[in-house]
Amino acid sequence: MPAIGEKAPDFALARDGAGELGLKDFRGRKLVLYFYPKDDTPGCTQEAIEFNGLLAAFEQAGAAVVGVSPDAPKSHDKFKRKHGLTLPLVSDEARSMLEAYGVWVEKSMYGRKYMGVARTTFLIDGEGLVRRVWEKVKVPGHARAVLEAAQAL
Numbered sequence: 001m002p003a004i005g006e007k008a009p010d011f012a013l014a015r016d017g018a019g020e021l022g023l024k025d026f027r028g029r030k031l032v033l034y035f036y037p038k039d040d041t042p043g044c045t046q047e048a049i050e051f052n053g054l055l056a057a058f059e060q061a062g063a064a065v066v067g068v069s070p071d072a073p074k075s076h077d078k079f080k081r082k083h084g085l086t087l088p089l090v091s092d093e094a095r096s097m098l099e100a101y102g103v104w105v106e107k108s109m110y111g112r113k114y115m116g117v118a119r120t121t122f123l124i125d126g127e128g129l130v131r132r133v134w135e136k137v138k139v140p141g142h143a144r145a146v147l148e149a150a151q152a153l
Contacts (some may be wrong), residue, residue, distance in 0.1 A: 001102025009100035030063035
């Protein structure tokens with residue numbers, strides 16, 4: 001996982017709709033990257049809705065918000081339509097970005113171990129440096145806390 005003050009790992013991945021998004025697309029402005037496990041699950045849906053609801057405030061703070069999961073772009077499209085989301089969602093089916101950011105980890109549920117996404121958020125400045133990291137995110141109020149950090153940066 002990149003530490004505060006380090007360069008954010010580069011990426012260029014397929015996004016919802018069509019096309020690609022990469023770190024270079026946000027040069028000169030702040031970027032919030034929030035990593036979530038799966039489209040259309042309760043916690044992930046709440047998190048996406050909360051970030052989406054604050055997009056105008058993030059824009060005013062000079063920050064873009066991008067969600068990242070291992071789901072396919074078509075899954076992202078369906079998820080966005082179902083919940084009226086407008087924020088961009090990036091697809092990391094190969095898990096290269098998830099691994100580079102240190103969020104593809106071993107998890108455990110009911111004694112069964114498996115690999116999955118650790119809900120984590122990074123705030124990256126306009127120079128591509130990691131300025132803040134939220135690990136083991138609890139969804140309620142998280143988007144607001146990230147907004148406050150983006151406004152303060």
